[in-house]
Amino acid sequence: MKIKLLAATVLLLAMQQTYAQKTAKDSSSTDSLMKSLSSDDKAEPVTAAFKSTMLILTPTTETIKKKNLNFMVVHRFGDIAGSQGGGKTLWGLDNSSDIYIGFEYGLTDNLDIDFGRSKYEQLINLGLKYNFLQQTTDGSVPVAMTIIGQTGLKPYHVTTTVFDDYTNRLNYFAQLILSRKFSSRLSLEVAPSFTRNNLPYPFLVGNGNNIFSLTAAGRLKLTKRMGVVVDYVHPFSHFRRNSNSPKFYNPLGVGIEMETGGHVFTLNFTNAQAISPMNYISDTESSWTKGQYRLGFTITRVFDLNGKHKGTYK
Amino acid sequence: MKHIAFILLAWMHIFQTGQGTFVSKNAKISLFSKAPLEDIDATSTKGTSVFNAQTGDLAFSVPIHSFQFEKSLMQEHFNENYMESDKYPNATFKGKVQENVDVTKDGSYPITVAGTLVVHGVKQNRTIKGNLMVKNGAVTMTAEFVVMCKDHNIDIPKLVFQKIAESIQVKVEANYNAYKK
Numbered sequence: 444m445k446i447k448l449l450a451a452t453v454l455l456l457a458m459q460q461t462y463a464q465k466t467a468k469d470s471s472s473t474d475s476l477m478k479s480l481s482s483d484d485k486a487e488p489v490t491a492a493f494k495s496t497m498l499i500l501t502p503t504t505e506t507i508k509k510k511n512l513n514f515m516v517v518h519r520f521g522d523i524a525g526s527q528g529g530g531k532t533l534w535g536l537d538n539s540s541d542i543y544i545g546f547e548y549g550l551t552d553n554l555d556i557d558f559g560r561s562k563y564e565q566l567i568n569l570g571l572k573y574n575f576l577q578q579t580t581d582g583s584v585p586v587a588m589t590i591i592g593q594t595g596l597k598p599y600h601v602t603t604t605v606f607d608d609y610t611n612r613l614n615y616f617a618q619l620i621l622s623r624k625f626s627s628r629l630s631l632e633v634a635p636s637f638t639r640n641n642l643p644y645p646f647l648v649g650n651g652n653n654i655f656s657l658t659a660a661g662r663l664k665l666t667k668r669m670g671v672v673v674d675y676v677h678p679f680s681h682f683r684r685n686s687n688s689p690k691f692y693n694p695l696g697v698g699i700e701m702e703t704g705g706h707v708f709t710l711n712f713t714n715a716q717a718i719s720p721m722n723y724i725s726d727t728e729s730s731w732t733k734g735q736y737r738l739g740f741t742i743t744r745v746f747d748l749n750g751k752h753k754g755t756y757k
Numbered sequence: 758m759k760h761i762a763f764i765l766l767a768w769m770h771i772f773q774t775g776q777g778t779f780v781s782k783n784a785k786i787s788l789f790s791k792a793p794l795e796d797i798d799a800t801s802t803k804g805t806s807v808f809n810a811q812t813g814d815l816a817f818s819v820p821i822h823s824f825q826f827e828k829s830l831m832q833e834h835f836n837e838n839y840m841e842s843d844k845y846p847n848a849t850f851k852g853k854v855q856e857n858v859d860v861t862k863d864g865s866y867p868i869t870v871a872g873t874l875v876v877h878g879v880k881q882n883r884t885i886k887g888n889l890m891v892k893n894g895a896v897t898m899t900a901e902f903v904v905m906c907k908d909h910n911i912d913i914p915k916l917v918f919q920k921i922a923e924s925i926q927v928k929v930e931a932n933y934n935a936y937k938k
Contacts, residue, residue, distance in 0.1 A: 473778075473807045473814045476936070480782060480805040480818075487822045491833050508829035552829070580822070580846075627843035667838050668914065702838075705830060747828045756789035756798040756928065 486581035492624040492632075493662060495707040495743045496547055496572075499674040499696030500715060500723060501634055501658045504589040504622040506574045507549040512746045515559070517543040517718045517739070524734025535737050540716035547572070557593070563717040566614070568595040578624060591618040595721045611642040614721045618658075628670075631661040636720065638678075644725045645689075647682075655679045656724050668702045672709065678724050692730045694723050696739070709741040777810035777860065779896050779933035786819050786929050790922040797831060797921060799824040806931045808896065813854040815870055815898075817929070818847050839911050839921070845878040850885075858889055865890045870900070879909040887929070896933040901926065 493503035496513060507513045521538025522528035528535050545559030553574040560567050570593030578587045595614035615638070622632035636656045643650035656678040664670035674696040683691035698711025714731045715723040729735030784804030790797040803823035807816045821842035826832035836842040852872015866889045874883045887900030904925045906913060913921055 473809055473816050476778070476780065476807045477805065477816045477818060480780060480807065487820065490822075491837050494837075511829065624843075627837070627841065667841070704834070745830050747830060749827065754796060754798055756787045756800070756926070 486579040486583055488577040488579055489587070489624050492578070492587060492622050492630040494700060494702050495709075495741075497741060497743070498660045498662065498672050499698050499709060499711045499713055499739070499741070500676055500694050500720070501632070501660050501674050502572065502589075502591055502618065502620060503632060504574055504587040504620045506553055506572055506589065507547045507555045507745065509549045509552045510747070510749045511549045512748055513547040513743055514746065515543065515545040515547070515741065515743045517541075517545070517741045519713070519716060519718060519739040520737045522729065522735045522737055523712075524736075528734055540737060541718045541722070543718040559719070561717065561719045561722065563719065563722045564597045565599050566595050566597050566719050566722060568593050568616075568719055568721065570594065570616070578622075586621045586623045589620045589622075591616070591620070593617075593721070595719065613641045614644075615639040616721050618720070628664040629661070632658070634658040634660075636724070638721055638724045640721070640725055647686075649686075650682050651680070654724055662700065670700050672696075672698050672700050672711070674713075676715075676720075676724060689728045690730070692727050694727045695731065698739075705745055707741075707743045711739045711741070712736050713739055778936040779808040779810065779860075780936045781806040781808075781931040781933045784817065784819070784929065784931035786927065788824065789926040789928070790924070792922050797826075799826045799832070799835065801825065804929070804931065806898075806933070807936075808854075808898070808933055810858065810860040810896075813857070815850075815852050815854055815872070817850040817931075820847055822846065840877055848876045850874045850883075852883075854889070860891050860896055863891050863893070868898075874904070876904055877909040877911050881908050894935065898929070898931045898933070900929045903927070
């Protein structure tokens with residue numbers, strides 16, 4: 444009996460010991476339980492790969508959210524150097540090679556309708572932009588993808604007299620944008636595009652209606668609200684590559700981007716005179732090496748039209 | 758004597774099977790900040806929490822990305838500029854409930870929790886008052902406290918049109934269920 448009692452006591456003590464160990468480990472088991480709970484979380488979409496819907500030349504994968512209106516003013520001054528630049532034009536500030544006023548309205552969080560008007564060729568464009576794939580935080584979807592479809596109309600006789608027929612004045616632009624936010628600082632995108640001018644533009648012998656092009660662009664944030672942006676567009680056009688008069692060049696822009704609350708400003712230098720892709724893909728005749736680059740800026744402002752803020756903190 | 762030993766063993770066994778651990782997978786966490794232009798508020802229902810009623814250990818975590826704002830631009834700025842949620846994806850709290858609360862008895866118990874709050878990657882030792890409610894074995898915890906932006910290196914730049922306030926009210930509500938292995 445005594446031995447049995449002793450054995451029971453030893454057993455009990457042993458149990459007590461493991462229990463004590465268990466309580467000692469409890470704070471770490473809380474940790475591991477927390478870990479297993481949070482690893483259940485679904486991957487979140489990566490947001491804000493870019494601060495605005497446009498870099499310098501190229502649209503980004505970002506769309507305007509539902510019932511928000513983005514108002515854009517884009518400006519390109521005249522040549523800074525070269526035969527058209529210099530002090531007599533205050534390094535291009537006297538001239539404006541293109542001015543673009545645009546509106547983008549979010550129909551849903553991923554789909555917006557865009558309207559704009561350029562000074563260059565008086566182009567009016569109307570289009571849709573749809574972000575159909577979002578990058579995720581866990582890397583299961585490595586890139587975001589957005590597709591753009593635009594129709595452009597050049598309503599006036601500008602440089603040729605063959606614009607009499609309205610169908611000749613129509614232009615189309617389609618673009619697929621792939622972007623990846625590599626870190627909070629670095630985002631890159633590539634965008635294959637297709638441009639169609641019903642009348643080859645500029646209207647020259649040998650020019651074709653359709654141009655494929657490829658864009659590479661990116662942003663590197665230097666601070667939380669300021670970054671460097673680079674934008675390069677490469678049109679694949681036999682005619683453009685071989686033409687000597689006029690000579691065509693590939694659009695390249697570099698700039699800085701600043702965000703102040705609801706506004707995003709981009710200050711940039713680019714050789715392209717035009718702002719709309721339908722214009723600059725077809726017709727960039729100015730060259731960085733000849734001093735034909737210009738100061739430009741983009742101002743965008745997002746207005747939230749969702750009505751009065753109700754407040755959710757209860 | 759033998760029987761007593763067995764009863765004791767059985768009792769110990771029951772005591773050991775993780776009883777008293779509660780988990781919450783959809784804790785609601787709300788923010789509110791009075792700003793000159795318009796009030797800023799957001800809510801997340803994706804907080805997770807573990808509460809060990811035996812030891813008083815309490816842990817909270819909420820993904821910064823999960824806070825929903827009414828204005829999407831506000832949400833973007835919250836993540837990108839203020840909380841830097843790419844770098845600091847979660848806000849966490851880890852501490853101990855100071856009182857001994859008997860979670861087997863229904864009732865409402867005022868509690869004090871002492872621990873570490875990590876927001877924007879900055880640790881702060883905090884003592885937060887709250888309330889614990891037990892009803893039919895379910896535990897609900899609520900608390901309301903203030904987070905100062907400067908305590909957590911959340912800088913408010915001068916060149917911003919939408920100024921934000923320097924202090925943020927935070928409200929937490931977590932419904933717990935007993936944890937089953």
